[in-house]
Amino acid sequence: MNNKEYEMIKIENVLERLSKSKFRASFHLKDKDLDYIDKKGLDIINNHTRDFIYKRLSPAVIPNDGKQTPTKNHPVFIAQHATATxxxxxxxxxxxxxxxxxxxxxxxxxxxxxxxxxxxxEMKP
Incomplete structure (x- = not known):
């Protein structure tokens, strides 16, 4: 098994565990979020994700850790709560x-x- 396959299995396993958490499983993208993704495209959403992670999670010390990610107003924020990131x-x-x-x-x-x-x-019907 190569590293990419191992990583995908790891991601599948963590998403499965997260789906069993009542809190984590309560997060879903709403129509406005899906429309935003459709309008921007997944490449732009990926860039937003990269930027949010770099700025909000990457530093060694985060003064407002636990409060740095809003629970609404961007699909990535919702995804971060759903995925415990x-x-x-x-x-x-x-x-x-x-x-x-x-x-x-x-x-x-x-x-x-x-x-x-x-x-x-979340984008799949």
Missing amino acids: CCRKCLYKWHNISMNKELSNEEQCYIIKVIMTWIER
């Missing part, structure tokens, strides 16, 4: 990504893939 505490609990250190490029890419996988699933 909204704060460093959730990243540690659900994804075993250490707190109090800057996220590596590899960790950022993994988080982006988790979010985008969830968004793509």
Whole structure:
């Protein structure tokens, strides 16, 4: 099994576990979110995801950790709560990504893939 296959299995497993959490499973994209994604396209949404992760989750110390991700007004924010990629505490609990250190490029890419996988699933009827 190569690294890409392993990563996809890891993402599938974490999304399955998250779907069993009443809180995490309560998040879904609304029609306005889906319209926004259709209008912008997945490449732009991916860029937004990358930017949010870099600015809001990547630093070693986040003064407002646990409150840096809104629960509405952008599909990525909703996806972050659904996928437990909204704060460093959730990243540690659900994804075993250490707190109090800057996220590596590899960790950022993994988080982006988790979010985008969830968004793509939400887009399917």
